[in-house]
Amino acid sequence: xxxxxxxxxxxxxxxxxxxxxxxxxxxxxxxxxxxxxxxxxxxxxxxxxxxxxxxxxxxxxxxxxxxxxxxxxxxxxxxxxxxxxxxxxxxxxxxxxxxxxxxxxxxxxxxxxxxxxxxxxxxxxxxxxxxxxxxxxxxxxxxxxxxxxxxxxxxxxxxxxxxxxxxxxxxxxxxxxxxxxxxxxxxxxxxxxxxxxxxxxxxxxxxxxxxxxxxxxxxxxxxxxxxxxxxxxxxxxxxxxxxxxxxxxxxxxxxxxxxxxxxxxxxxxxxxxxxxxxxxxxxxxxxxxxxxxxxxxxxxxxxxxxxxxxxxxxxxxxxxxxxxxxxxxxxxxxxxxxxxxxxxxxxxxxxxxxxxxxxxxxxxxxxxxxxxxxxxxxxxxxxxxxxxxxxxxxxxxxxxxxxxxxxxxxxxxxxxxxxxxxxxxxxxxxxxxxxxxxxxxxxxxxxxxxxxxxxxxxxxxxxxxxxxxxxxxxxxxxxxxxxxxxxxxxx
Numbered sequence: 001x002x003x004x005x006x007x008x009x010x011x012x013x014x015x016x017x018x019x020x021x022x023x024x025x026x027x028x029x030x031x032x033x034x035x036x037x038x039x040x041x042x043x044x045x046x047x048x049x050x051x052x053x054x055x056x057x058x059x060x061x062x063x064x065x066x067x068x069x070x071x072x073x074x075x076x077x078x079x080x081x082x083x084x085x086x087x088x089x090x091x092x093x094x095x096x097x098x099x100x101x102x103x104x105x106x107x108x109x110x111x112x113x114x115x116x117x118x119x120x121x122x123x124x125x126x127x128x129x130x131x132x133x134x135x136x137x138x139x140x141x142x143x144x145x146x147x148x149x150x151x152x153x154x155x156x157x158x159x160x161x162x163x164x165x166x167x168x169x170x171x172x173x174x175x176x177x178x179x180x181x182x183x184x185x186x187x188x189x190x191x192x193x194x195x196x197x198x199x200x201x202x203x204x205x206x207x208x209x210x211x212x213x214x215x216x217x218x219x220x221x222x223x224x225x226x227x228x229x230x231x232x233x234x235x236x237x238x239x240x241x242x243x244x245x246x247x248x249x250x251x252x253x254x255x256x257x258x259x260x261x262x263x264x265x266x267x268x269x270x271x272x273x274x275x276x277x278x279x280x281x282x283x284x285x286x287x288x289x290x291x292x293x294x295x296x297x298x299x300x301x302x303x304x305x306x307x308x309x310x311x312x313x314x315x316x317x318x319x320x321x322x323x324x325x326x327x328x329x330x331x332x333x334x335x336x337x338x339x340x341x342x343x344x345x346x347x348x349x350x351x352x353x354x355x356x357x358x359x360x361x362x363x364x365x366x367x368x369x370x371x372x373x374x375x376x377x378x379x380x381x382x383x384x385x386x387x388x389x390x391x392x393x394x395x396x397x398x399x400x401x402x403x404x405x406x407x408x409x410x411x412x413x414x415x416x417x418x419x420x421x422x423x424x425x426x427x428x429x430x431x432x433x434x435x436x437x438x439x440x441x442x443x444x445x446x447x448x449x450x451x452x453x454x455x456x457x458x459x460x461x462x463x464x465x466x467x468x469x470x471x472x473x474x475x476x477x478x479x480x481x482x483x484x485x486x487x488x489x490x491x
Contacts, residue, residue: 033344037351037392040399041285041300044345048305051341057313057334058341060305136168136203136274137161143198149191156181156191160204168203168271169211200270208268209234215266225251225259237263240484284403286356288367295367297356299349307342309335351388351396358385359402359414366414370406372435374428376418420464427463433473435461440479448485 039047052058140161144154159181163172174192178185195204201218205211212230221227229237233245242256249256267273287298313331316323323331362381365373379390386393397411418426439457443449449457451474455467474481 032340033347034395036344036348038395038398041283041401043399044348045303048307048341048345051338052305052307055334055338055341057310057331057338058307059310061308134274135276136164136166136271139274140164140195140198140203144195147194149194152183152187153191153194156183156188157195160188160192160195164204164271166271166275167269168200168205169208170204170206200267200273202267202270211268211270212263212266215270216263221262225249225255226262229256229259229263238484240486282401282408284408285400286352286402288356288360288402288404290367290405295360297353297360299353301349304345307338307345309338309342348396351392352400354386354388355382355393355396355411356402358382359411361385363414367404367406372431372438374414374416374431374434376426376428377415379415382415419469421462422459422464429473432458432463432465433477435463436470436473437477437479440474440485443485445485445487448482450482 036044036047052060141158144157144161147154149157156177159177160170163170163177165171170192174185174188178188181188192204196202196214197218198204202211202215205214209230212234213227216222216224216226216230228249229245233248236242236245237260242253242260246253246256283300285300287300289296289298313335317328317331317335359377359382360367362377362385363375365375379393383390383393397415400411402409402411413430416429419429419432420426435458436454439449439454451467451470454470454474455465458465458470471481479485
């Protein structure tokens with residue numbers, strides 16, 4: 001037993017050994033360069049603005065300014081040994097004219113009419129006169145306060161309005177509103193019916209069917225075909241099964257179509273009218289301009305500050321004896337940070353230029369002829385072409401936009417999967433979608449093409465695509481199926 005214990009401890013002896021291994025160390029500077037690479041244009045401008053506020057060494061130079069220009073500016077600041085040449089003194093003789101009636105002049109320009117009028121002096125600022133869009137909640141609360149409801153109804157009404165979604169629907173059970181307010185359910189339903197008559201009509205409904213019914217009854221269509229279609233045949237109406245609706249209601253198809261035109265004038269989402277959605281304008285990061293038989297790539301530098309190192313801090317570092325160690329270390333740190341930021345931004349712009357240049361080479365037929373000539377392309381193709389890593393290409397194409405003769409596109413748009421042809425080279429999936437869109441655009445609206453028919457037509461175009469793929473691409477382009485694209489007025 002003693003021998004076994006001894007051998008066990010001998011097996012646990014400590015040893016030292018050397019091994020070589022490579023490990024990537026992400027320095028703060030490298031992390032910053034990667035971050036700048038994947039920022040959008042707006043985010044880059046915000047980052048640069050923040051850095052200029054925090055780093056006193058950074059300053060904005062003028063367009064076309066270089067380090068040589070900066071050096072010349074520094075030399076200009078140095079005192080010159082030779083005095084500047086003397087300039088002759090210029091004298092201006094000021095003499096009042098004798099033919100001016102100064103008494104009348106002073107009387108007129110000291111009267112009250114020369115002063116700003118009351119309306120001009122007290123005019124509101126520009127910020128106070130700009131238009132602000134009213135949201136749904138405030139619009140309904142204003143109507144609630146202006147109504148003749150009693151205090152109980154107004155309290156219930158404020159709870160109802162506060163639980164409306166962006167479409168104007170009430171997505172909160174009436175029973176729970178009754179429990180929260182402490183008022184009977186009958187009072188809740190009574191108040192709800194009053195609010196549903198507010199502008200926009202149909203608001204505070206529980207679903208689209210109820211909203212359409214409220215709007216139809218508001219237009220005195222109660223008891224008509226329109227009301228019956230909304231109550232009983234909303235699904236058939238969605239599927240455009242007008243024959244089935246006509247047979248059920250014992251009316252003609254023409255009567256159904258006339259009722260459909262009225263229903264189409266109603267708004268199933270009345271609250272969307274007051275939805276505060278801001279329009280986002282896209283500014284391209286780079287331009288591809290047609291110059292004769294070739295294309296020129298131009299980076300968009302508008303609004304991007306031309307950063308440089310402040311010359312004042314350079315002079316301070318030259319006089320190290322006058323600075324404390326703490327001050328010298330601070331300036332050195334800020335100087336390195338500023339230099340690395342400038343280098344990272346320049347590297348970002350160069351990488352963006354090279355990636356776009358490679359895309360133009362691969363997708364030359366798209367730039368010449370349009371979307372149907374887009375070719376399959378993956379990140380690896382561009383990465384190998386410009387000798388960079390795929391992750392770098394992926395970062396630089398994220399949230400970056402290019403303006404081309406064919407329109408404005410995100411750089412990631414040019415990378416898409418391929419669809420095989422029966423013979424010849426592969427075709428990009430976006431190009432196949434464009435072919436499907438063109439076929440549907442030219443179809444007979446009285447007899448639209450089914451997905452199976454589109455599949456056959458694509459095969460005649462030498463494109464090997466299955467029916468389910470046609471359906472998937474059609475749905476991704478928000479195109480309805482054939483039965484919903486059919487116009488019942490056409491024979």
